Amino acid sequence: MMHTLLVDPGGASSALLMTTLQRFGLGVTRVGSVEEALARARETAFDLVITAWVLPDGDGIALSQRLRPLLSEAAPIILISASVSAERLDEAFRAGVTDVFPRDDPEQLENFLRYFLASHTDAVVGARVLLVEDSPAQQQHLAAMLQRRGYLVDVASSVEAARELMRQHDHEVYLVDLVLLGAQSGIGLIRQLRRKPEDFVLRPVIVLTGFHDTARKNELYRLGVNDYVVKPAPDVELLARVYNLVFMRRMYQQLQERERLLQAMALTDPVTHIPNRHTYEQASVRYLERARRDGKPLSMLVVDIDHFKRVNDRHGHEVGDRILAQVAQTLSQALRVNDMVARYGGEEFVALLPGCSAACAVRKAEDIRQRVEAQVRTPDGAVTVSVGIAVIEPTSDESIEQAFRRADAALYQAKRAGRNCVRLASG
Numbered sequence: 001m002m003h004t005l006l007v008d009p010g011g012a013s014s015a016l017l018m019t020t021l022q023r024f025g026l027g028v029t030r031v032g033s034v035e036e037a038l039a040r041a042r043e044t045a046f047d048l049v050i051t052a053w054v055l056p057d058g059d060g061i062a063l064s065q066r067l068r069p070l071l072s073e074a075a076p077i078i079l080i081s082a083s084v085s086a087e088r089l090d091e092a093f094r095a096g097v098t099d100v101f102p103r104d105d106p107e108q109l110e111n112f113l114r115y116f117l118a119s120h121t122d123a124v125v126g127a128r129v130l131l132v133e134d135s136p137a138q139q140q141h142l143a144a145m146l147q148r149r150g151y152l153v154d155v156a157s158s159v160e161a162a163r164e165l166m167r168q169h170d171h172e173v174y175l176v177d178l179v180l181l182g183a184q185s186g187i188g189l190i191r192q193l194r195r196k197p198e199d200f201v202l203r204p205v206i207v208l209t210g211f212h213d214t215a216r217k218n219e220l221y222r223l224g225v226n227d228y229v230v231k232p233a234p235d236v237e238l239l240a241r242v243y244n245l246v247f248m249r250r251m252y253q254q255l256q257e258r259e260r261l262l263q264a265m266a267l268t269d270p271v272t273h274i275p276n277r278h279t280y281e282q283a284s285v286r287y288l289e290r291a292r293r294d295g296k297p298l299s300m301l302v303v304d305i306d307h308f309k310r311v312n313d314r315h316g317h318e319v320g321d322r323i324l325a326q327v328a329q330t331l332s333q334a335l336r337v338n339d340m341v342a343r344y345g346g347e348e349f350v351a352l353l354p355g356c357s358a359a360c361a362v363r364k365a366e367d368i369r370q371r372v373e374a375q376v377r378t379p380d381g382a383v384t385v386s387v388g389i390a391v392i393e394p395t396s397d398e399s400i401e402q403a404f405r406r407a408d409a410a411l412y413q414a415k416r417a418g419r420n421c422v423r424l425a426s427g
Contacts, residue, residue, distance in 0.1 A: 002117070003044060006030040007037045007051035007063060008080070013103055017050065017080065020106060024113045034058040034066070041070040048116065050109075053081040053088075061095045068096035073236040076116065078109065124246045125150035130171040132162045132189060133208060134181040138231070142175065145235050146242070159184040163192070173245045177208045187223065194224040201252045204245035208233075269343040271321050272328035280342035280350055284400045287340065287352045288392065295394045299353040299361035302388045302407040303331065303368065306419040308347035311378055323383055326376045334368045350404070358391045358424060365389055365422040373420065384420035386411055391424075 004021055008014040009032045021028045029044065031037050034057045037049075049067060051060040060079045067077065076098035081088060084102050092100050101108045129146055133139050134157040143153045154169060156162035158181045165171075174193060176186040186207070193203045206227040207220055217228050227241050269276040275283070291298035305311075305327055312320040324347065331341045331349055341351040353361055365387040376383040388411025390403045410425040417423065 002026055002047040004028045004048045004050065005037060005040060005044075005046040007034075007049065007055065007060070008032065009052065009054075009056055014052075016106065017109075020110065021050070021113075024110075024117060026113075026117075032056065034063045037063055038066055038070070041067055046071060047075055049075065049077045051077065051079055053079055060097070061091055064092070064095040064097045073234065074240075078112065080109070118247070124243055124250075126152060127172040127246045128152040128154065128169055129242065130154050130156065130162060130165055130169075130174045132156045132159070132174065132176045132180065132186060134158065134177065134179075138177075138208075142238075145239065149239055149243075151242070157181050159186070159189045162189055171203070172249055173242055174203065174205045175208055175242070176205055178211070179209075187220075190220075190223050190225060200224055200226065201249055204249055206238075206241055206245065269328075272325050272343050274328045274332060275340065275342040277342060277344050280340070280344065280352075281400075283340055283342075284352060287354055288400055291354055291392065292394050294355070296355040297357050297394060298392045298403075299356040299358070299364075300390045300392070300400075300403050300407045301351040301353065301361065301365050301368070302344070302390075302404065302411045303327075303349040303351065303365075303385050304387075304411055304415070305347040306384045306386055306415075311380075311383075315379060319378065323376060323378060327372055327383065327385065330371050330375055331368060334364070334371055350407075356391075358389070361389045361391060362422060362424055369420065369422055386414035386419050387422045388412070388414055389422065389424045 004026045006014075006017060006021065006028050008017060008030065014030070018028060018030060026048070029040055029046075031040055032055075034055050037051070040046075041049075049071065051063055053060045055063065060081075064077050064079070071077070077096060079092050079097045079100045080103050081100055082103050084100050089100055099112065101112070127150075129151045131139065131142055131146070131153055133142065133155070139155050139157070143155055146153045154165045154171070156165055162176075174189075176189055178186040180186055190205055190207070193199055193205055204226045205224070206229055207225050208229055208231055209216075210231050212230045220228055226245055229238060229241065267275060267279045288298055305323065308320065308323070311323055324343070328341070328343065328349065331351060335341055335351060335353070339351060339353050341349060344350045353364060356364065369385055369387055372385045373382050388407040388409065390407035390410065392398050392403050406425040410423040414421050414423040
């Protein structure tokens, strides 16, 4: 648990601050004066200080000036004030205060606490760092510092050694010295890490250098480095920079994954996990164009589960959904890799079979019918399907919609013929 010093004389707003800090899982020591705060800070290593501006024996500015030498470099001091002005901000920052938040807007403090706690928890534990540094002393110090924070650290003394490690592992951040052993400098490695636009986020680079001139810094930023650190950098500062880049990389990856899932949800039927009607309508145009370009027929199957309403009425929608999913799986297994099957709506499915003639389509439809009857069952017995087929010849100017109407009419014929059978539409 992280230790927080709350310096506030009391009252309703002080109680609210106390509740907020405890809600975030912080251990809180509350005092009401400057002298009490200083006494406690001499006894305890606090990770965070939150103080009111007005105190009975002084103010938050004076307290911050006296507290700062007693705290670690990484410990923020947050000042809570009834009003915040530019003059007060300037005065507070000069005294060593990290930030100033208005007392009547607790959301600002809560947002700060979220990020502060994330940066001090295991959010980046296990992140792999590539440290490219040819000074043994710097290697040892930086690697030990990063490992204490929970990073996995690979160390290389040259560009060649770094490239070999890059072939073995995916690194989440790169610490690269500019001047290295061997024929190549760190700049060559940075260029390799900047081949695609997304590399700026997915392969973040912090340059370590003893140089501190503006021209060199500008050139490195033009190369696409994310950060620039002059050696020797304070440990707290370097750890914060590494954390920010790893955190940003992981957030980007989470957003990418979320976008991928949203796209999949938009294109996939949630019950059967096969393409939905919207996906089918978009893909069917491409299937038809390709068939005409290749001079081959395109067959369409419309598959309908027989007496499906009876299944739902007798056994409920949970069983109905299971039957839909099993039929979809059976269809997918029966079709070829280049074929497409989608849930068209309700208990109806549609499949596109490129390069499949009428005879081929009938054989495939009959295979599907037999598989469903053999593999899919309700408590009442076997599930059956009826199938209607339409074939678009490569010389035909028929549209997908027209072919579907023919296949649907053939399906209706199969239903009238007693169901559990296949019918081919006339040309």
